[in-house]
Amino acid sequence: MPGNPDSTRTIKIDMMARVEGEGALHVTVKDGQVQDVQLRIFEPPRFFEAFLQGRHVNEVPDIVARICGICPVAYQMSAVHALEPIFGVEIPQGIRDLRRLLYCGEWIESHVLHIYLLQSPDFLGFASGLDMARSHSDLVKRGLRMKKAGNHLLTLLGGRSVHPVSVKIGGFSQAPTKSALHALKDEFLWARDAAVETLRWVSRFEFQDPEQTYTFLALRGSSDYPMNEGDVMTNQGHHMAASEFEHHFHEVQVPYSNALHCTLNGRSYLTGPLARLALNQDRLSALAKEFLQSTGLALPFNRASMGIVARSVEVLYAFDEALRLIENYEPPCTPAVPVTFRAGVGMAATEAPRGLLYHRYEVNTDGTIRLAKIVPPTSQNQRRMEDDLRNLLPGILHLNDQETARKCEQLIRSYDPCISCATHFLKFTREEVS
Amino acid sequence: MNDSTEETQNPPGRPRPRIAVVKFASCDGCQLSILNMEDDLLALGEALDIAYFPEASSNMQPGPYDITLVEGSITCPEDLPRILDLRQQTTTLITIGACATSGGIQALRNWADVEAFKRAVYPSPEYIHSLSTSTPISEHVKVDYELWGCPLDKQQLLRVLTDLLRGVTPRIPTHSVCLECKRQGHVCVLVSKGMSCLGPVTRTGCGAICPSMGRECYGCFGPAEHDSVIPGVPPNTDSLAKQFHEHFQLIPADMVRRFRGINGSVQPFQKESDAWESR
Numbered sequence: 001m002p003g004n005p006d007s008t009r010t011i012k013i014d015m016m017a018r019v020e021g022e023g024a025l026h027v028t029v030k031d032g033q034v035q036d037v038q039l040r041i042f043e044p045p046r047f048f049e050a051f052l053q054g055r056h057v058n059e060v061p062d063i064v065a066r067i068c069g070i071c072p073v074a075y076q077m078s079a080v081h082a083l084e085p086i087f088g089v090e091i092p093q094g095i096r097d098l099r100r101l102l103y104c105g106e107w108i109e110s111h112v113l114h115i116y117l118l119q120s121p122d123f124l125g126f127a128s129g130l131d132m133a134r135s136h137s138d139l140v141k142r143g144l145r146m147k148k149a150g151n152h153l154l155t156l157l158g159g160r161s162v163h164p165v166s167v168k169i170g171g172f173s174q175a176p177t178k179s180a181l182h183a184l185k186d187e188f189l190w191a192r193d194a195a196v197e198t199l200r201w202v203s204r205f206e207f208q209d210p211e212q213t214y215t216f217l218a219l220r221g222s223s224d225y226p227m228n229e230g231d232v233m234t235n236q237g238h239h240m241a242a243s244e245f246e247h248h249f250h251e252v253q254v255p256y257s258n259a260l261h262c263t264l265n266g267r268s269y270l271t272g273p274l275a276r277l278a279l280n281q282d283r284l285s286a287l288a289k290e291f292l293q294s295t296g297l298a299l300p301f302n303r304a305s306m307g308i309v310a311r312s313v314e315v316l317y318a319f320d321e322a323l324r325l326i327e328n329y330e331p332p333c334t335p336a337v338p339v340t341f342r343a344g345v346g347m348a349a350t351e352a353p354r355g356l357l358y359h360r361y362e363v364n365t366d367g368t369i370r371l372a373k374i375v376p377p378t379s380q381n382q383r384r385m386e387d388d389l390r391n392l393l394p395g396i397l398h399l400n401d402q403e404t405a406r407k408c409e410q411l412i413r414s415y416d417p418c419i420s421c422a423t424h425f426l427k428f429t430r431e432e433v434s
Numbered sequence: 435m436n437d438s439t440e441e442t443q444n445p446p447g448r449p450r451p452r453i454a455v456v457k458f459a460s461c462d463g464c465q466l467s468i469l470n471m472e473d474d475l476l477a478l479g480e481a482l483d484i485a486y487f488p489e490a491s492s493n494m495q496p497g498p499y500d501i502t503l504v505e506g507s508i509t510c511p512e513d514l515p516r517i518l519d520l521r522q523q524t525t526t527l528i529t530i531g532a533c534a535t536s537g538g539i540q541a542l543r544n545w546a547d548v549e550a551f552k553r554a555v556y557p558s559p560e561y562i563h564s565l566s567t568s569t570p571i572s573e574h575v576k577v578d579y580e581l582w583g584c585p586l587d588k589q590q591l592l593r594v595l596t597d598l599l600r601g602v603t604p605r606i607p608t609h610s611v612c613l614e615c616k617r618q619g620h621v622c623v624l625v626s627k628g629m630s631c632l633g634p635v636t637r638t639g640c641g642a643i644c645p646s647m648g649r650e651c652y653g654c655f656g657p658a659e660h661d662s663v664i665p666g667v668p669p670n671t672d673s674l675a676k677q678f679h680e681h682f683q684l685i686p687a688d689m690v691r692r693f694r695g696i697n698g699s700v701q702p703f704q705k706e707s708d709a710w711e712s713r
Contacts, residue, residue, distance in 0.1 A: 017492040020462045044459045044510040045564055050551040051542040056691060062652060066539045066696070069463020069585060109470075117469060117490065128491030130479040140476070148472040159643035161470060162463040162585040163654070166647045174648035255561045335648075409492075418462075 008035075013405050016412060018118040018128070020070050021419025025408055026256070027393065034393045037386045039412070041257040043419045052372040057083055057169060057341060057363055064359075065163045067374070068418055070113070073106040073154070074352030075374075076167040077228055078359040081348035083169055086363055087339050094332035095171040096228070097325050102157045102164070103227045103350075104322040108150025108191075109161060110353035111273075111311040111318075114416045115198065116143025119308050122410045123205045139201075142194050146315070149184075149191040153322060156180060171336030181326045188323050195316035196291050202308045203295035209411055210391050211302045214384070215264065216275035219351050225283040225317055226276060228350045233279055234269065235300075242349040245358050251375065261383045262375055268383035271355030272415065273310035274301050285324070288317040304388050304414045311416075341367035352377055354418055378417045385415055451500035451599065454486035456520060458506030458513050459540055459568060463585040464531035465489050465505050471588050478592075481599055497523030501598060503591075504577075507533040507568045509540060514574065521575035526598060530591060532584035532696050534571045536656055539584070541568040541699035568699070579604055584654035584696045587639045607638050610658035610669065611651055615642035623650055630678045630692060634658075635669035635702070656697040668702040675706055686710045 011027040022043045028036040048067055055063060060079045065072035077099060084091060091099075116139075117129030126132040133140035151161040156176055158164020166173045217238075221230030232240050240248065251262045263269075278300035284292065292299075292313050301310060347360040355377030362370040389408055396407050455465060469490060471478065485495040502524040508517060521527060529535045537544070543551065548566040552559035571577055581590055590606065597604040611633045615622070623645050624631040631650035633642070637658045644651045660667040671693065678684040678692065693707035 015488055015494065017488045017494065018490065020466075020489065022457060022488075042512075044513070045552075045556075045562060046459055046509070046540040046568075047543055047548075047551045051539075051546065056688075059691065059695075062695075063539065066461050066463075066584065069461040069466045072461075072463070113466075113469060121492075127493035128484075128487075130476070130484065130490065131493070133476050133479070137476070144472040144475060147470075151470055151472070159647040160585075160640070162467055165644050165649060168649075253556055253558055253561065255558065 009401070011401050011405050011408070013409050016409055018121070018413055019417050019419060020068075021417075023412075023417070023419045025389075025405070025412065027389070027404075027408065029393075029397060032397065034390055034397075037389045037393070038254075038256045039382055039386055039389075041382075041419055049372045049374060052369045055369050057361075057367050057369060060361070060369065061167045061169070062163075062165070064374070067376070069162050070110050070418060071106060071352045071354065071357075072163045073102055073158070073167070074350060074357050075359075076164070077103060077350045078348055078352075078357045078374075079361075080167060080169050081228060081350060082346045082359040082361050083363070084339075084346070085348075086344035086346040086361070087169070087341060089170055089337060089339055091171065091337065092332060094330065095336070097329070098157065098172060098175060098332070099167075100224075100227055101322055101325045101329075102154065102167070104318040104325070105150050105153035105157065105161075107227075107318045107353050108315055108322075109147055109154060110416075111315045112143055112147040112150060115202065115308055115311055115315070116140060116147070118416070119414060120202065120205075122413065123202075123308075142197070146191050146194050146198070149187050149319075152187070153184060156184070168336055170339045171332070171334070173335065175331050175335040178329055178331060181329050185323065185326060188319055188326070192287075192316065192319040192323065195312065195319050199291055199295065199309070199312040199316055202312045203297055205305075205308065207303050207305045209303050209305045209388075209407075209414075210395060212304065212388055212391060214274070214278075214300075214302060215267070215269040216278045216300065217264070217269045217271045217356060217380075218276040218279045219349060219356065220279055221283070223283070225280050225285075225321070226351050232349060232356065234264070235278060238264070242358065243347050245347065245349060245375075246360070246373075249375070249380075251379065257382070262380040263383055268387045269380065270384045271377050271380050272307065273314055273353075273355075274304075274307055275355065276351060277301070277310045277313060284313070284317055285320045287320050288313055291316060304385075304411050307414045307416065354378060354416055355380060376418070378415075378419065381415055381417065385412055385417070450481065450483040452485040452495075452498070453482045454497065454499040454502045454520075454524070455484075455489070456486070456502060456504055457489070458504070458517070458534065458571075459509040460506030460531070460533045460538065462489065462505070464533075464583075467530075467585050467588040467591070468503075471592060474592060478595070482595070499524050501526045501528065501595070503528050503530045504534045504571050505530050507537045507540060507570060508574055509565055509568045510563050511565060512563065513565075517571060517574050526578045527571075527575070528579045528581060528594065529571050529577050530581050531586045532582060532654060532656065533568075535580045535582050536697040536700040537568045537570045539696045539698075542694065543568055544699050545694070570700075579606065581606065582637055582656040582697075583639050587641065590639055608659040608665070609638055610634055611636045611638045611640065611642055611655065614638045615645050618642055618646065620645040623648070628682055630682055630684055630688075632674070632692070635671050635674055652695055653693075653703065654696045656700055657702040671702050671706040672709075675710065686713045
């Protein structure tokens with residue numbers, strides 16, 4: 001480390017770029033040792049759980065979508081899956097498939113955005129995807145076309161890609177016709193090939209951040225790669241129904257952040273594409289397995305930067321899975337099953353593009369919400385991001401502050417943090433005593 | 435870093451307008467809508483000098499800016515000096531979406547005790563800096579154009595930017611979504627299905643997507659103007675609410691929720707929900 005070894009050095013990023021929402025990083029180094037790493041979320045809180053109280057359950061999918069413009073479907077899916085068991089609703093397979101198809105659209109849109117416009121510019125040395133497009137026009141155009149395919153699917157099923165309008169308790173307000181879905185096939189076949197190319201491309205990047213020892217956490221279901229269904233599992237032997245989530249996981253507040261930290265028995269863990277892939281590689285489609293294997297990269301991926309590879313595998317899977325669902329699609333006899341509201345408590349977790357998204361609701365007899373709790377993926381990953389940075393920093397402190405900060409920012413960005421999401425959860429929290 | 439000014443597409447002697455995209459309290463969905471202009475994004479990046487857009491670029495240049503797109507509402511003390519400074523740095527300031535234009539869904543706090551929210555939510559509420567209200571940008575600085583919607587309609591934004599680039603004054607339609615709905619030939623969900631559709635009092639712009647998906651409009655583009663010639667005449671929320679109450683058996687609590695939604699704190703909707711709450 002340059003300069004006086006006794007000095008205190010502060011490395012700051014006042015405004016992180018190419019992440020969703022607003023955050024900063026503050027690192028303190030004393031005598032050449034990392035003293036403190038603070039990921040500061042200054043995104044203002046919006047108090048969603050508080051104003052969900054008293055709203056009718058019918059309004060919940062429209063309201064929770066607004067927590068995140070990038071992953072509104074995830075919020076809608078966790079909400080309806082948490083609420084439906086309260087009312088004893090059985091969702092037929094046709095509607096489940098349609099929900100899975102909708103989720104494919106969101107994974108594609110969100111992941112491709114991150115791969116092409118947010119993270120890959122770090123590997124190629126550009127400030128943005130638009131700057132990258134000046135010299136890599138075909139590449140960026142390919143990404144935009146893939147993203148458009150995902151958005152097209154969302155629009156077809158949901159009316160629009162940001163805050164879709166068709167999701168409701170019991171199903172959908174309307175199901176697409178067979179011919180409308182089949183019209184997507186040619187573009188999706190192109191996009192699936194483009195996803196193979198994307199995976200080849202990103203798997204050749206240089207991943208220079210240190211290997212980490214991750215506790216991976218993801219859903220795992222009985223057969224499919226997890227989206228809406230499955231139990232919560234870790235690679236440390238945890239296995240629980242989503243309803244038991246709060247017995248093991250606790251949110252704690254830290255003074256420097258508007259987002260609570262979620263911990264597993266007091267320790268950090270990782271949720272998101274790296275974790276899903278580590279715990280569910282056997283659930284991938286044959287095609288996704290084949291091309292993952294051909295990259296020559298061994299699972300599990302233990303570097304944050306390799307999130308881009310995991311996302312690319314999932315994009316390939318999502319296009320493949322969407323094509324399968326489109327091929328087998330028969331419009332359900334009713335787009336939504338009837339629902340009779342009653343009081344009760346329900347919880348569910350689904351796999352948002354960024355990881356596990358847990359919802360819990362208490363409902364009154366008149367169908368209004370008594371209590372809501374939402375634990376988004378980025379609040380779960382926050383503590384892990386800080387741990388990653390602590391492991392990264394010793395190896396890069398010889399660089400100047402600007403370069404050190406840049407490498408830290410790249411590591412955080414590789415998580416695809418959604419800071420807007422992370423700032424909205426609340427309730428039943430305890431302060432960490434240090 | 436700003437190599438973009440050397441672009442060959444740039445007409446000689448006429449620099450490309452410098453644009454900033456900034457965020458206050460919001461979900462990022464309107465900024466995402468910009469990145470979702472897949473067919474036009476690269477052309478837009480050529481026509482405009484994207485000087486400040488942290489969600490998309492690490493290259494953040496200081497002002498002044500010719501155009502600033504503002505997402506999000508004012509919800510914490512730190513926002514106030516920031517928006518005043520941005521206004522000073524900006525020639526044309528455009529709000530993008532419901533949060534910036536009306537206060538957004540987080541304006542539901544305006545009816546609540548935010549200190550109680552904070553206590554309910556955070557174990558150490560003193561760490562949280564938050565105002566008791568969520569307010570639109572226009573309550574703090576002059577706004578040149580307002581784009582409604584949750585999210586905004588990206589075609590509407592593209593049209594406004596194109597107009598500004600060509601030196602044309604943008605015109606943003608203010609009539610109700612019903613006209614668009616009829617134009618598309620949808621069966622009226624209010625008349626035929628008895629759904630409590632807010633379309634008659636809601637501003638056009640979304641493309642009538644809710645009725646097209648077999649459900650009622652929930653007002654995410656804010657209140658329409660009753661008269662397309664005389665600006666500022668509020669829509670007839672009173673008559674619509676009476677219809678919901680008398681013919682669809684909505685109780686006053688339903689009515690409060692109906693009008694107190696994504697644009698709940700904007701005048702015509704707020705007036706209606708408050709009136710039903712006091713019944």
